[in-house]
Amino acid sequence: QACRPLIARDGLSAVLIEPAVKFLAERGHTVQLGHELRSFVSTDGKVTALNFGGEDVIQFGAGDVVVMAVPPRAASSLLPGLKTPTEFRAIVNAHFRFEPPPGSAPILGVIGGVVEWLFAFPNRLSVTISNGDRLVDMPREELAQA
Ligand SMILES: Cc1cc2nc3c(=O)[nH]c(=O)nc-3n(C[C@H](O)[C@H](O)[C@H](O)COP(=O)(O)OP(=O)(O)OC[C@H]3O[C@@H](n4cnc5c(N)ncnc54)[C@H](O)[C@@H]3O)c2cc1C
Known part of the structure; x- marks a missing residue:
């Protein structure tokens, strides 16, 4: 709740x-x-x-x-002198053209995987990975496969 x-x-x-x-x-x-x-x-x-x-x-x-x-x-x-964050982390999102299996949860948290969140939409599966600096420079095909 x-x-x-x-x-x-x-x-x-x-x-x-x-x-x-x-x-x-x-x-x-x-x-x-x-x-x-x-x-x-x-x-x-x-x-x-x-x-x-x-x-x-x-x-x-x-x-x-x-x-x-x-x-x-x-x-x-x-505003010179304003204190702002100076360190940043990448977020990686990927969208796969794929029909999610019937009954897929609209949002699924994954523990211990490359992916952290899996979202099911009509005709699409989307994944989100926070703090993705280790992944963000990977070649796109390799990243998509992972
Ligand atoms: C890939 C990605 C996925 C995300 N997914 C989610 C999600 O699923 N759920 C969620 O809750 N959050 C998500 N977020 C985070 C969310 O997008 C941000 O937290 C949110 O957009 C921050 O809103 P904001 O208005 O503070 O800043 P911003 O959305 O960054 O807006 C700031 C605006 O200021 C404008 N600007 C900059 N300088 C000037 C200037 N000098 N004059 C005029 N305008 C200026 C910029 O053009 C911009 O439009 C995601 C972020 C990213 C990058």
């Missing part, structure tokens, strides 16, 4: 991204993709504008706040 894995059956877009974009659109907001923040403009230690390069600057109004949710390297370049 303490561990109830949830599976995004139709992918993460359907359960996370699309509802979030819809939620924002319904409130009159837009999502701009491919719009890279270059720097924060700040005065007295407070962000006053977002600089997207050149003339592309968004000035803050009173009460505006900024939520920064970028990966560590981008975070530390946007």
Whole structure:
């Protein structure tokens, strides 16, 4: 009961991204993709504008706040001095075009194997291996066979 894995059956877009974009659109907001923040403009230690390069600057109004949710390297370049992780581990995912046997569990944890998690989807078996640095540089065919 303490561990109830949830599976995004139709992918993460359907359960996370699309509802979030819809939620924002319904409130009159837009999502701009491919719009890279270059720097924060700040005065007295407070962000006053977002600089997207050149003339592309968004000035803050009173009460505006900024939520920064970028990966560590981008975070530390946007906010020099911010402490961020400096070590990273690979995750290996493989997707096999294969019809899972009838009655396959949607998610299966494997102990003592190369694979850690096995996911059964229509026409597809997917595997996930965390901390996969030892595998990530293997030739793809060899890795798939393993
Ligand atoms: C192969 C793989 C499989 C995974 N599988 C699962 C899973 O099955 N279940 C699960 O729960 N998690 C999974 N994860 C982990 C999950 O994807 C992450 O934990 C999650 O995406 C982190 O979300 P985030 O919003 O913090 O960061 P991200 O999703 O990394 O989003 C950060 C965003 O910031 C943007 N960005 C960076 N710099 C700038 C900039 N200067 N200006 C504007 N935008 C910028 C990037 O383009 C990116 O869109 C997986 C991860 C990987 C890599």
